[in-house]
Amino acid sequence: MPLIGSFSLVLALALSVYCLAAGVVALFRHGPQFERLGETARRAGIAVWAAVALAAAVLVVATFQNDFSIAYILHHSNRDLGAPYKFAALWSGQEGSLLFWSLLLASYGLVLRMRHKVDTRLVAYASVIIAAVQIFFLSLVNFAAPPFALTQGAIPPDGNGLNPLLQYPEMVIHPPMLYLGYVGFTVPFAFALAALIMRYPGEKWIHITRRWTMVTWGFLTCGVFLGAHWAYAVLGWGGYWGWDPVENASLLPWLTGTAFLHSVMMQEKRGMLKMWNMWLIFSTFLLSILGTLLTRSGIVSSVHAFAQSSIGTWFFVFLVITFAVCLFAFVYNYRYLKSEHRLESLVSRESSFLFNNLILLVACFTVLWGTLFPILSEWVQGHKITVGPPFFNRVNIPVALLLLLLTAVGPLLSWRKTSVESLKRNFLIPTLIALSAAVLVMIAPASWGGPFGMRPWQEASYFYSLMTITLSVLVAATVVSEFVRGGRVIARHTGSSLAAGMLHLTRRNTRRYGGYIVHFGVIVIMIGFAGAAFNRDVEQELGNGQQMSIGPYTLVARSYTDDDNPNYRSQWAIIDVSKNGTPLATMYPERRFYKASQQTATMVANRSTLREDLYLVYSGLNDQTGRPIIRAHLNPLVLWIWIGVLIVIAGTGVALVPNMAAARVTVTAHVPAPAGEAVGAGR
């Protein structure tokens, strides 16, 4: 088995090298024989996928067969591990995750090379660039972190098991989603670099890569929030985002990718920001690599310690080479990226995109700066410092609020220039609605829960929370007004209802209205974040029959029980929950002890409603008293975050659907002249 896997990886590397070398020769030489050579390079690229897929399949099969002669399987699996987690073992460790990364890259490459007819030459360039990236990752799995390395000495009868924190259903899908996002940005990067090198005329490459970018962004969004949900459900500290370097690493390319998705519209529609977009997509790819470098090299400390190793040098060299290639290609060809138009007004759709990009990049810079500052501090001051959640929250929240404001304002501005009258007309009602919402939040009784009845002057977090809610309502009002206004026009012309008009409008311009749905999802997420200012928690020893209170909830420990299975032993708390004296539910927070890894993990019991989450953690037994400890969190509005993510994904899906052809409406015009004719008013 290990031999087949290793051979497949060597073969994949050889094929990638051929794809690159033959592809480059075919691109720069002319003649039928070089066209045939180019075709063999494309086919070699396709064959890379088969070889890497075989290697990944071998590793999975070997995991299911408990082949502990392979060191990776010994360290990341055991006999009693459940089947889904044995499958997930493929990406649970350093070597396997790099193999998985190679597989995803080969898969993206496969799709790209199979669809080469969209533009044979552009795809040939992109294929060569992807082959170069593939060579790097295949070199890693062949030389630096081989997944089929053999176990040294006698083979133990059982493996060390999978990290308990990873034994959770979301862990089976969170890393693939995240990697699909990280790796997927290689495709737009390859097309962008290809277009720059070949001085590709027009914006066709943007049209070709637009869907790739959106799909990739969608995967990354899923990955980031699945990670947040996993942290919330598994780590048991009551939060979903801790500004850990690994979390930050996933956020960096997401921020620049989001900026690119906005500013690329300027290039498509007005031929502007060509250089900017080129660097945005380069940066997104480079940040994916930088994030991987930071979290796998041990440069910064992280709770995700399972992923650390000494392969940082490889990533650093690759990062430097990639940056140098991008810079060289840019300096050599930047004259071909001149804008066709210039900004005409500070109050226009174009400038709102520009400000949006600026704020997203400042957010990206802030996250990167905070992540790297401990290293900088060590260089300058001789000692490390911690840059944790208080820093990121304090610096990023104002930036996020600015972004929310722009999200509200931007879509209602006109291209080129917006008049004051238009501003008044578009913003008066949404602003009044948002201000009313702010007043309602402040004057409503606190018994409504969450942010209601807040006094924003008492704490900065309350003030930020109020601002977030107010601006979110403003965005929602502007989004709804856009749908209603457009829907009304369609309804008037087609004689249909307003709802049908809005649906028709969305289908006619899926990207624009899908984008609005994404914005709506984002503000639902932001409202969820705003609830964090009102989190409460209580920790208490809770014997049988004893009770504790948090907010309106009373928790009574009915009993504690044990369970045992081949993989882990578990202890359960059975807790009856009542709210304002009314029995509500029974909750079962759990604590597990995994036998193979000799590690403990919590399984949180969470009762989630739109208003708040009642989140219970069985923390274990007090060492001194031997009594069980229960920690209860009351976290307002968390469910909004997960609902918002679903809306964002739905919006992305809508934006990916091709536009429906515009309906043609014929209007009869009565004109006095004999030459009067019906005017086609197709819009």
Added chain:
Amino acid sequence: MNRLQASGFRLQAKRVAGVAALCLVVILFVGAGDDSTGRFNNLGHKLMCRCGCNQVLLECNHVGCTYSDTMRNELLAGLQRGDSDDLVLQAFVQKYGPTVLAAPTTTGFNRVAWIMPFVALTGGLLLVVVIVKAWNTRRAAVVVAAGAGDAATRDELRRRVHQETEL
């Protein structure tokens, strides 16, 4: 008469708005007060647990953690002694080193950590404004050709409008 009536209405509207604002302020400030128990929570979120979990002190959820219980008790003791926030934090720094603080201080080189993001934001905003203004000044006047009404020009304008507005 009409002018007098309008003036009366304005005065009445101002009075109503004033009373409404006063009511709002009264409602909002009812219950406003200092939350003294918040100090423990506030300071506990400014400190990191030293057990290696990389979590904020009050969020470390390891039972049997050899640091968090001790550190929480030390924090409580500092508050009960009546120490100021700065004094409490300083005591932790002296005992556990500078990495015990969850965020950089606002002194010395650490100040750079706080300043840079806002420098980037302000600099970026200024840069965008300056660039847009410069482009605006250099923009050549658009001359509408006399033949703008012909069919070919109209088609071209229609195509451009469609491209730019997607409508």
